[in-house]
Amino acid sequence: MGIQRMDNVAIVVKDLDGAVDFFTELGMELEGRTPIEGLFADQTVGIDGIRSEIAMMRTPDGHGRVELTTYHSPALITPEPLAPAPNTVGLHRxxxxxxxxxxxxxxxxxxxxxxxxxxxxxxxxxxxxxxxxxxxxxxxxxxxxx
Known part of the structure; x- marks a missing residue:
């Protein structure tokens, strides 16, 4: 059996409120916000002691979602440079x-x-x-x- 759909794209951010405001201005709708922590989170992500908060943003047609996540624990890791060039290997845009x-x-x-x-x-x-x-x-x- 194949995949059913693409559910969401997750983006880790420092400023969750600012990211929610940005994507709201773009035209997405806030579906909900919730803290995420506990054994299931640690097991899923593969990091112990996760305490995070997510905001799920939905496109107006209801088919696309962006999960904005901020981590309270463990501490966020900021890559260098923070804003890589568009031709950097990895998630592009x-x-x-x-x-x-x-x-x-x-x-x-x-x-x-x-x-x-x-x-x-x-x-x-x-x-x-x-x-x-x-x-x-x-x-x-x-x-x-x-």
Whole structure:
């Protein structure tokens, strides 16, 4: 039997409230927040003594989720550099389809987002961009224009 669906993408952040605000501004809905700790968490993640909090964000269509997680114990590990280049090996970015890319960028800038390049036109079908959000997360946006 194969997989049923992709359930969520988890992102570890220092500032959970700031990340929730950013993804809310993007258009996601807060599904819920809860502390996570105990034997099941330790066994699942493979780290002893986990005390964390998660905020589950849901796309408006209800099919996509981003799990924002902050760890109270053990202490967070901050990679160097915090904001790696887009061509760094590993998880690259998370992409969202948007109705109005310019409006979305303007709203996200109020939450600290910065464009990595510029808004590009792909064959008059999509307008695309990468921006850096909270905690160095690269968020890609795509607006279908043709």
């Amino acid at each position: 998370i992409m969202f389809a948007v109705d109005d890319i310019d409006d979305t960028i303007a709203r996200l800038r109020t939450h600290g987002a910065e464009l990595l390049g510029e808004v590009a036109n792909y064959e008059n079908v999509y307008r695309l961009c990468y921006l850096r959000g909270p905690e160095g997360i690269i968020v890609a946006l795509a607006e279908q224009i043709g």
